[in-house]
Amino acid sequence: MIRVGVNGYGTIGKRVADAVDVQPDMELIGVTKTRPNFEADAARRRGYDLYAAIGDRLPAFEEAGIEVAGTLADLLDAVDVIVDCCPSGVGERNREIYRAHDVKAIYQGGEDATVAEASFNARARFEAARGADHVRVVSCNTTGLSRVIAPLDETYGVEKVRATLVRRGGDPAETGRGPINDVLPDPVTVPSHHGPDVNTILPDVDIDTLGLTVPATQMHTHSLNVTLSCEPDTASVRELLREEDRLFLIPETAAIDGAGKLKEFARDVGRSRGDLWENCIWEESINVVGRDLYLFQNIHQEADVVPENIDAIRAMCTDESPADSIATTNRTLGVGL
């Protein structure tokens, strides 16, 4: 059993904890919170041991009547791997603590690539993390791009990728974030940093990305163009993508027109938290014009990196094959629609 802790029980951390909790070869030792808010309460209701991320906040938890098992240091002493799910930049500051406690650590995509030995995506770059002590699971957008570009590159060759990333302004509970009623070039300089981030996973792909931020909270939307090295027909590209584990091709009959209905579908089929771990690609949108492939995909920013974190733990701590790890992760979570 791989003993796992989660530092930072927020949007990503709570989902990683849930996913670890259902793995046959992992044990969730505990999670940390900085404050005794509703998320701390909910962690306890789920039966997770709670640790104070910041030592001197212990009294605040007591006052709120929320039981705490110790501090981050205690948690680190009890685990093989810590999954850092703190806000961007905090992970890097935590690295020394993890090293001092001699635990392996996984960081999220908000950290620079330099935080870790390797950047990770299960489909496209599993082995890079094999046995490593510090690994970064790339961001939701990079994960979503890598999953779709990798099979295209392997099968047809990719000459150039151009993608416009229409990003949600904030997650559903982030009430302090805007914009209201605006579309923001973000960053305004082109190409954006997302392309180079994809290159940490797929180093040889020529990719230019553009980022926008809009007043929506549910999912990111990618408008994707891939110039291929050959001219496959549309049907065979659809078939190729349909065969991929973590891609969901939205059928035309589903009558799903955006993130609202996608997430409604996820809730309707009983998905925990309504999570969509898969890239959601509108089948009708997949079209090849000459060597230019186009498609629209939606990425559930809160969820798609979750199975990747699980696979990264196995890559770091076991010699299980990528295929076996991915299969276990998919089966236990219920990935695949």
Added chain:
Amino acid sequence: MIRVGVNGYGTIGKRVADAVDVQPDMELIGVTKTRPNFEADAARRRGYDLYAAIGDRLPAFEEAGIEVAGTLADLLDAVDVIVDCCPSGVGERNREIYRAHDVKAIYQGGEDATVAEASFNARARFEAARGADHVRVVSCNTTGLSRVIAPLDETYGVEKVRATLVRRGGDPAETGRGPINDVLPDPVTVPSHHGPDVNTILPDVDIDTLGLTVPATQMHTHSLNVTLSCEPDTASVRELLREEDRLFLIPETAAIDGAGKLKEFARDVGRSRGDLWENCIWEESINVVGRDLYLFQNIHQEADVVPENIDAIRAMCTDESPADSIATTNRTLGVGL
């Protein structure tokens, strides 16, 4: 076992079906859909028998590869009670069909009160539906108002209620509805129809309501003023409301600032679909100034009427007491936070 069917597997219908499915004394015979869209697909994945709401649409389901057990007529022949969850106004048109099939019927709040023998709310008006053949469960807003006014009236006496209902523009998947970036007096005439609707449940309460519609999809927000007949202190009102089954008092330590975090909490504690069947009242907001009580409450429009539908079935088909029915419903669904 009470055999139950749901006509109109949409926002309300899917939730009523799920709730019926977990009742010890009810059996979900099936649900109807007009089109083989993602909701029909999901109903089948949940294992619900699906009936074509409109007979001549059967071939469309076949083409989409979605198995259908028959038509609405077949469903009506097999049930004791049909819960009509069709769009506003359609329920009334369906009444003759239900009568012809000699089934009891429940209608939703989108219908006029005249559609049924009685309007229903479990807390405030359970017995009105006892043994009735046609009952209307009042709307999400009326349900939310009745639940909080009833105990106040019983305990302190209510002289006058004034409520501003800040309503969500559409449900999360209703992409065709606005407004974007506006606040609409809706209706612009004051007082609105919501007050008289509350009087179908609490006939003697003097209540004036004002409606607004805003660009949000998650919950309604009520700004409530109740002039009481006496001057209780704030603490005792909080206590009174805290004791109510279907009211959730949001504690200050939870740090929940709106619908986003409320629904995040619901998902965090594992609520199916992230549903909040309870009125969610900010405890800090409950305040008595002289005889004027104020509070803010959020109503999850998709969910609060669901336990009410279950209790209405029991009121119509059994002689179970209100307390027993409510307790069973609450226990099976997990109402109470």
Added chain:
Amino acid sequence: MIRVGVNGYGTIGKRVADAVDVQPDMELIGVTKTRPNFEADAARRRGYDLYAAIGDRLPAFEEAGIEVAGTLADLLDAVDVIVDCCPSGVGERNREIYRAHDVKAIYQGGEDATVAEASFNARARFEAARGADHVRVVSCNTTGLSRVIAPLDETYGVEKVRATLVRRGGDPAETGRGPINDVLPDPVTVPSHHGPDVNTILPDVDIDTLGLTVPATQMHTHSLNVTLSCEPDTASVRELLREEDRLFLIPETAAIDGAGKLKEFARDVGRSRGDLWENCIWEESINVVGRDLYLFQNIHQEADVVPENIDAIRAMCTDESPADSIATTNRTLGVGL
């Protein structure tokens, strides 16, 4: 000629500058900006002399090719009155500077009432500012409430005011502000601070207010209830309010359903910046039920305090009567629809 400067050429400052510029008895000496952004550029295009609010930023303006006439100190030396339109709290910090330069100063509603000798509203409390050196023009919401409560109190007597203020999340250009897709009790404690702020203008009015914040940028919406001391009929209340200078009764035939169409109307009739200096009250919404008056009004947060600033200047620097000042302000700006 009263020589006027504006410190802080932002949302309010730019409008006060424009308004001062068209007064027959005032001269706009200049405005300050902290950065050479688009607003600084626009100020120069309008021909306003620009002063650097922060001395050592002068070079930044030069680099951007935007001409500057000096610093705040130079501006203060040249004016009789400075209108402080800095962000909340900055005004208070500026007070000592204004005193040191021995200029009269007007502050905005983001400052505490204690910043000045008197709080000001032209309709309800003109004389309080007569001859004063430091005056605060109350906030957009307080201005909007005072204008409508004052005539009601004078004519019918006001027993109690209860108002729910549905506030825009940010001004149209404030892209960093949320919420997206939420309604926030703000503040969550009830009653809110807005009521006591109204009492700085109308000390004897019994008023409880509740605040909400929504994802809209154009205007605030007030859901207003006034319990009167008598029972006037609806028609006479409409008539009373229609006669007020700075109230606009939206006629039913206009088919204006919210802020979008209201501001469209303002642009259609040629209003500079599409500004609405008047409270915009839906005539149909004005209704008297017993002694309870209800109405919906929209407040253009960027604009309604502008004529008030002009009148405050006259109250401080002249012995002109309230009626004369208000008439001049209204005529020069074009107040009245």
Added chain:
Amino acid sequence: MIRVGVNGYGTIGKRVADAVDVQPDMELIGVTKTRPNFEADAARRRGYDLYAAIGDRLPAFEEAGIEVAGTLADLLDAVDVIVDCCPSGVGERNREIYRAHDVKAIYQGGEDATVAEASFNARARFEAARGADHVRVVSCNTTGLSRVIAPLDETYGVEKVRATLVRRGGDPAETGRGPINDVLPDPVTVPSHHGPDVNTILPDVDIDTLGLTVPATQMHTHSLNVTLSCEPDTASVRELLREEDRLFLIPETAAIDGAGKLKEFARDVGRSRGDLWENCIWEESINVVGRDLYLFQNIHQEADVVPENIDAIRAMCTDESPADSIATTNRTLGVGL
């Protein structure tokens, strides 16, 4: 003097009317409205003669106290050119009426290209409308794309254009339109119809477009990629675009991050209705990578076609050169920032 009428005084019609009104060689005879709403009121306040678009609605205008000069038929008898600004599809139905009255007609981009002899853009296809009787001014998006592609094609040669159009859900006053909190592939099939529409102006350009709709009302945003036939440096492309009349390069120092600040700038410099007739291109975003040019541009959907309508009138009714017409239009409206 060219006598001009506007049929359909809505979002586009009111702006075309204002623009006609300030042309030295044109006379605005009148405008039509179907209902006596706020726009009809505003037209009269501007002094425009108002005609009832639908004959039997005359009494409704009288009741509302809004003076009407006649019906559409009367207007058509008095003009040389009618500019049809009716909702999509209505223009086509009106064509026979215009023919029957023997007036030249301009249609807007909501109509199919087949409605007219020629599709028009002043920069890219002025002469196509010379002397024609029925001309279509292409849509806001097509206008915006044509203006930027034309000079690139002339100067560098265009091999391929790929554009993602992030479209506003509705205009600011269109409260019935969504989505709230969603991003919709619209149309979900790729490429969208916008590319072929650009080919009605630039027939030889190879262009693929993708459309999305978002919860914003102020402007469209284009994420544009143009593969050029050569490899110019970024600076020279910026220079080329800066020289174009109806392109505005947003300077970095302006600190404009989206549509909110862009429109604020338009209002700040005194633009009527805050209109932006120019494509607004973020200068920093213009970047050449190999032969791939990228940029972000915002299109004010309500305004950019307005100068085009004026130039189309001259192309149809005079032998003025494109350059002279464009110069007159720009000067009278104030195009150029």
